[in-house]
Amino acid sequence: MxxxxxxxxxxxxxxxxxxxxxxxxxxxxxxxxxxxxxxxxxxxxxxxxxxxxxxxxxxxxxxxxxxxxxxxxxxxxxxxxxxxxxxxxxxxxxxxxxxxxxxxxxxxxxxxxxxxxxxxxxxxxxxxxxxxxSTLGTLKWWILGGFVLFAAGLIGLIVTVVRNAGRRRRAAAIPPVH
Known part of the structure; x- marks a missing residue:
């Protein structure tokens, strides 16, 4: 690494x-x-x-x-x-x-x-x-920062998918207007 x-x-x-x-x-x-x-x-x-x-x-x-x-x-x-x-x-x-x-x-x-x-x-x-x-000491903070960014991105992705799924369900439940 x-x-x-x-x-x-x-x-x-x-x-x-x-x-x-x-x-x-x-x-x-x-x-x-x-x-x-x-x-x-x-x-x-x-x-x-x-x-x-x-x-x-x-x-x-x-x-x-x-x-x-x-x-x-x-x-x-x-x-x-x-x-x-x-x-x-x-x-x-x-x-x-x-x-x-x-x-x-x-x-x-x-x-x-x-x-x-x-x-x-x-x-x-x-x-x-x-x-x-001296690099090794700062490297662990870069790794930790990368993990935090990855986790935040993953949580954001999950929230977005759940929201979009809810919108699609609500849109499917409303009958189309002619």
Whole structure:
């Protein structure tokens, strides 16, 4: 819906930030710049040595040019639950083209709960702030407004049909004048 998609977290690699079964709202990447601290959806085919198929949620720990030896156009990602995360430590860096979206909230598109911004990297003096999404908060109001307009239109249609039906019945009950 307008560049956002809902997912359910299948495993525990991002625990305690995201627990298994949590619903998340993901904004499509659309070529946006990836920063340290961002929570991203990564297609497994983007890793140098993928260990499974599908997509996973990880936190960006390093970007191209960092000391972790990421090649240009790649990122190093990790799970918040280091003991249970099959991340870049095992699969290698991931290509930027494999980042399909940014996790911007938990919940649903209509009832999002924004995730707190991670500032550990910028607090340590590293450049680049994690993505913040201001559109999602206003999107729910646009959705609510659209629903209200739809409901008002539907009620207006029903009222019009009922009125016209009543007029037709009354007109049919009056005999024609010759």
């Amino acid at each position: 307008v560049g956002y998609q809902a997912y359910t977290i299948p495993g525990a690699p991002m625990s305690p930030t995201l627990e298994p079964g949590d619903r998340i709202v993901v904004r499509r990447a659309d070529g946006a710049e990836v920063h340290r601290g961002d929570l991203v959806i990564v297609d497994s085919g983007a890793f140098d040595q993928p260990s499974h198929e599908g997509i996973s949620v990880f936190r960006v720990g390093a970007v191209a040019g960092d000391t972790v030896a990421c090649r240009t156009g790649a990122i190093f990602v990790g799970g918040d639950n280091r003991g249970n995360s099959d991340d870049s430590r095992f699969q290698g860096p991931a290509r930027l083209s494999g980042v399909t979206g940014f996790v911007v909230a938990t919940g649903t598109v209509v009832t999002p709960k924004p995730l707190p911004a991670v500032t550990a990297f910028t607090d340590a003096g590293l450049p680049g702030a994690p993505l913040t999404d």
